[in-house]
Amino acid sequence: MLVAEELAEDSPSTPFTAHAGVDVWVGLLADSDYSTSALFSQVAGLYVHSEGDAVAYTRDDLDFVVTDDPSVDFDREGQFVPFEFAPGTYEVWSTETPQIAVVVCPPADG
Numbered sequence: 001m002l003v004a005e006e007l008a009e010d011s012p013s014t015p016f017t018a019h020a021g022v023d024v025w026v027g028l029l030a031d032s033d034y035s036t037s038a039l040f041s042q043v044a045g046l047y048v049h050s051e052g053d054a055v056a057y058t059r060d061d062l063d064f065v066v067t068d069d070p071s072v073d074f075d076r077e078g079q080f081v082p083f084e085f086a087p088g089t090y091e092v093w094s095t096e097t098p099q100i101a102v103v104v105c106p107p108a109d110g
Helices: none
Strands: 003-006 016-018 023-030 046-050 079-082 088-093 099-105
Touching: none
Parallel strands: none
Antiparallel strands: 003 099, 016 088, 023 079, 023 099, 046 088
16 A cells, blocks of 8 residues: 545645556545436546646636646546556645545566
8 A cells, every 4th residue: 555545635645656567556435526326427536746746727617627737537436547657756636535545566467
């Protein structure tokens, strides 16, 4: 486990290091805004930047977040997705307050 925390709105997570040759996964454990009954279910947007970078974004006319930071996409709560960034030290941030986890998994055999 590299990170396990509830993100504060507009604040980065605890920094974590993604090493070459190691599989890192990001999980959306809980999202207070997610609803399976909503017409357009949406999970909190998670964004990734290098450690120490400022959280910077604007909103467009439809209130969508516009940022240069790449996003990590989820379909539902409880989902883990591979962290597909170059080796380095990163932070995850959101405009919401989701609970996240960043974990290291052994590489898949073969």
